[in-house]
Amino acid sequence: MKSFISLIFLTLLAACPAYGKKVSPADKKATKETVNLFRSLYNLQNKGIMYGHQDDLMYGSTWWYVKDRSDTKDFTGDYPAVAGFELGHLELGNERSLDSVSFVQIVDQIKAHYKRGGVITISWHANNPLTLQDPASVSRRQGGTAWDVSSKEVVASILPGGKNHEMFNGWLERLATFFIGLKDDDGTPIPFIFRPYHEHSGSFFWWGTDICTDKEYSDLWRYTVNFLRDKKNIHNILYAYNTDRITTLEQYMRGYPGDDVIDMLSLDMYDRGEKFGGELDNALNFVTKTAIGKNKLTALSETGGRRGMSDWWSTVLLPVVSKYPIGYVLTWRHAYRSRFTMGGNPNQPFPDDFMNFHKSPRTLFLKEIQEENLYRRK
Numbered sequence: 001m002k003s004f005i006s007l008i009f010l011t012l013l014a015a016c017p018a019y020g021k022k023v024s025p026a027d028k029k030a031t032k033e034t035v036n037l038f039r040s041l042y043n044l045q046n047k048g049i050m051y052g053h054q055d056d057l058m059y060g061s062t063w064w065y066v067k068d069r070s071d072t073k074d075f076t077g078d079y080p081a082v083a084g085f086e087l088g089h090l091e092l093g094n095e096r097s098l099d100s101v102s103f104v105q106i107v108d109q110i111k112a113h114y115k116r117g118g119v120i121t122i123s124w125h126a127n128n129p130l131t132l133q134d135p136a137s138v139s140r141r142q143g144g145t146a147w148d149v150s151s152k153e154v155v156a157s158i159l160p161g162g163k164n165h166e167m168f169n170g171w172l173e174r175l176a177t178f179f180i181g182l183k184d185d186d187g188t189p190i191p192f193i194f195r196p197y198h199e200h201s202g203s204f205f206w207w208g209t210d211i212c213t214d215k216e217y218s219d220l221w222r223y224t225v226n227f228l229r230d231k232k233n234i235h236n237i238l239y240a241y242n243t244d245r246i247t248t249l250e251q252y253m254r255g256y257p258g259d260d261v262i263d264m265l266s267l268d269m270y271d272r273g274e275k276f277g278g279e280l281d282n283a284l285n286f287v288t289k290t291a292i293g294k295n296k297l298t299a300l301s302e303t304g305g306r307r308g309m310s311d312w313w314s315t316v317l318l319p320v321v322s323k324y325p326i327g328y329v330l331t332w333r334h335a336y337r338s339r340f341t342m343g344g345n346p347n348q349p350f351p352d353d354f355m356n357f358h359k360s361p362r363t364l365f366l367k368e369i370q371e372e373n374l375y376r377r378k
Contacts, residue, residue: 023295025263029235033375034191038238038263040374041119041297045327048364051357052082052121052330054302057109058101060349061334065105068112071334071349072365076358079366082328083113088125088146090178091171098125098145099333103178110182110190117370120192121240121301121330126171128206129164130154146205155212155220172224176232189236191375195301197221199268200255202244209254217255225261240264242301245279249286264327265291268302271316276306281320288324300329305351313357322362 024030025038044050053072056079060071072080085106088098096102110120125146130153132144143150158168182190200217203210207217221241228234241262246252252267265287269280284300291298300321305312321329334349357363 025238026260027229027235027237027263029229031189031191031236033188033377034236034238036376037119037191037374038297040372040376041327042295044364044369044372044374045298045325048362048368049321049326050081050119050328050364050369052084052119052328053080053333054084054123054330055086055099055101055333056080057083057113058085058105059334059336061336062347064336065102075348075350075354076365078358079113079116079118081364081366081369082119082121082330083109084121084123084330084333085110086123086125087175087178088123089127090124091126091174093174099335107178107181110192111184114184114190114375116366117372117374118366119328119369119374120190122192122194123198124175124194124196125205126196128154129168129171130157130206133164149203149206149208149211151206152211154206155216159216159219159223169227172227176228176234179228179234179237180232182236189234191236191238193238193240193264193297193299195240195242195264195266196224198242198301199244200242201246201251214255218257221255221257222261225257238263238297240266240297240299240301242266242268245269246283247279249290252283252287252290259294259296262296264297264299265294266299266301269300270302270304271306271309271312273306277316277320281323284320284324284326288326292325297327298325299327302330302332304331310351311353311356313351313353314360315353318357318360318362322360 023039023042025034056070056072059065063069070079072078086097086099089096090103113120127146128144128148130151131148156162157164159165182192184190197207197217197220199205200207201209207220225239228237239262241256241264243252246267267283267287269283288298303317358365
């Protein structure tokens with residue numbers, strides 16, 4: 001029934017003049033598959049909302065890296081449309097991420113999800129390049145990590161002319177090497193969405209709005225894109241600008257690096273209380289309008305339910321996101337051996353209400369986007 005309703009919606013949408021609009025990524029040299037992905041996602045966000053889950057293919061609260069396993073698939077019978085991966089600690093040359101996940105296995109699962117026809121998004125909680133060099137800072141609780149906000153000189157120290165600029169270039173080299181290695185069995189670069197320096201409107205990361213100036217943040221973004229795109233000739237990345245919860249467009253656009261380096265306007269917002277629905281509605285209203293005006297993609301790139309609320313998926317989240325052309329909604333990881341999961345029960349990864357979200361004609365999981373052939377592969 002869900003597929004039938006979606007088919008009718010898509011048929012009607014195809015008759016709309018805006019459908020099929022020839023939008024393009026910011027990268028003028030983007031690979032064919034990356035251009036196809038961008039255009040597919042742009043049109044698909046008018047059909048429905050993809051579901052994404054962080055580290056879904058890597059582990060769950062009761063299991064660790066079982067090939068082809070997924071909490072979403074275990075619960076619904078289908079994979080998430082969007083699979084999220086984290087690269088924190090790659091910059092240090094480590095073999096495992098800050099969540100103890102093997103980077104080799106991350107590559108394997110990125111390739112597997114791409115082969116299935118799914119969408120890949122990558123985040124990067126890079127360590128603090130300034131305090132990481134200070135032995136005294138390591139003794140502090142967040143010393144040297146992405147969450148270390150003890151200095152407001154971090155971003156300035158890694159931009160051209162800064163004392164840690166060459167070290168940061170080394171970090172970007174490792175990042176570039178990893179990205180260049182993301183190829184399918186035929187050697188074709190795998191397109192993905194990259195969301196670094198996320199939740200800028202908050203001040204809990206060293207790139208936060210109160211930790212660096214808007215210009216420094218913009219310069220950091222532009223330097224990173226120019227390094228990967230222009231210096232390293234990597235043209236299979238869609239770049240996602242991102243903030244934490246915001247209340248105005250002016251607040252959202254603080255530090256925005258420019259349309260020529262950004263492909264997606266996204267935001268993160270977790271449910272912290274009864275005002276969440278209205279706050280999310282307000283933010284998505286101006287973010288999606290701005291994104292469409294700029295011919296950019298959109299996403300609610302991180303969200304999560306209120307603890308103790310059993311019907312959050314269908315009564316809070318779905319009614320709000322269904323109002324807007326949002327590319328995907330992604331919930332965060334199910335930490336291994338965590339006492340808290342989305343379902344409140346380690347042996348049940350999601351609450352029963354998640355099935356109502358899954359069955360909605362407005363939500364899209366892997367099987368539904370496979371029909372779209374997002375990358376237009378033969």
